[in-house]
Amino acid sequence: MSLTKTERTIIVSMWAKICTQADTIGTETLERLFLSYPQTKTYFPHFDLHPGSAQLRAHGSKVVAAVGDAAKNIDNIGAALTKLSELHAYVLRVDPVNFKLLSHCLLVTLAARFPADFTAEAHAAWDKFLSVVSSVLTEKYR
Amino acid sequence: MGHFTEEDKATITSLWGKVNVEDAGGETLGRLLVVYPWTQRFFDSFGNLSSASAVMGNPKVKAHGKKVLTSLGDAIKNLDDLKGTFAQLSELHCDKLHVDPENFRLLGNVLVTVLAIHFGKEFTPEVQASWQKMVAGVASALSSRYH
Numbered sequence: 390m391s392l393t394k395t396e397r398t399i400i401v402s403m404w405a406k407i408c409t410q411a412d413t414i415g416t417e418t419l420e421r422l423f424l425s426y427p428q429t430k431t432y433f434p435h436f437d438l439h440p441g442s443a444q445l446r447a448h449g450s451k452v453v454a455a456v457g458d459a460a461k462n463i464d465n466i467g468a469a470l471t472k473l474s475e476l477h478a479y480v481l482r483v484d485p486v487n488f489k490l491l492s493h494c495l496l497v498t499l500a501a502r503f504p505a506d507f508t509a510e511a512h513a514a515w516d517k518f519l520s521v522v523s524s525v526l527t528e529k530y531r
Numbered sequence: 532m533g534h535f536t537e538e539d540k541a542t543i544t545s546l547w548g549k550v551n552v553e554d555a556g557g558e559t560l561g562r563l564l565v566v567y568p569w570t571q572r573f574f575d576s577f578g579n580l581s582s583a584s585a586v587m588g589n590p591k592v593k594a595h596g597k598k599v600l601t602s603l604g605d606a607i608k609n610l611d612d613l614k615g616t617f618a619q620l621s622e623l624h625c626d627k628l629h630v631d632p633e634n635f636r637l638l639g640n641v642l643v644t645v646l647a648i649h650f651g652k653e654f655t656p657e658v659q660a661s662w663q664k665m666v667a668g669v670a671s672a673l674s675s676r677y678h
């Protein structure tokens with residue numbers, strides 16, 4: 390699965406808007422993830438996961454920054470996320486099903502914050518983009 | 532299947548009261564067909580689905596979307612017995628329509644996204660969590676009679 394030119398344009402132009410709210414988007418995405426899918430908290434026994442926690446904010450920033458790296462290197466996401474891919478495969482070993490859950494929560498966060506931009510076409514482009522990112526992050530799993 | 536707290540029920544019901552079922556139905560089904568184009572396999576008779584704008588403007592998509600969400604609205608009045616409410620529809624989706632239940636999960640998540648677009652800030656993480664339970668419950672009930 391690879392992104393068309395149109396899809397890349399949509400992602401890159403929306404990213405320019407999104408990155409100004411990157412940190413709060415990251416935090417909100419994780420809040421949505423942990424509330425809707427409590428089983429995902431099993432990967433964070435060492436975290437304080439209360440809304441507003443410093444750890445949640447820091448981690449949310451990290452996650453969205455990585456999505457941003459992918460967007461900024463949209464022609465070669467594999468290369469941009471090599472280190473992260475290795476981290477997920479050898480250290481974190483998050484079950485692949487969770488990438489879909491996180492992607493969905495990020496999409497919902499974007500949809501709520503940028504309703505006018507989140508057309509059906511943009512929705513499709515983002516879903517596909519996050520799917521590509523997820524594939525890259527799990528491609529070294531076995 | 533998940534258990535709905537009184538808070539879940541109140542959240543779901545009050546939000547649903549503000550939804551225009553016709554608009555949301557067309558939006559939800561349309562987006563399913565655009566974002567996950569393989570789902571078009573069930574709708575050969577719907578005519579032009581060749582582009583995002585064709586899909587979103589297609590009158591058959593809008594009509595069918597309204598039908599689907601109207602049924603969901605009925606379920607909201609019976610959150611404690613989704614299985615019973617959807618028993619016949621479950622058999623229909625298995626025996627006549629031959630729909631892979633994965634599609635119910637996809638549609639449910641598209642609906643959640645449409646609600647987020649429509650309600651914005653009001654669609655808080657807590658509200659979303661109640662709705663994820665709702666759509667998961669519906670998907671489960673709709674697949675419960677599969678054999």
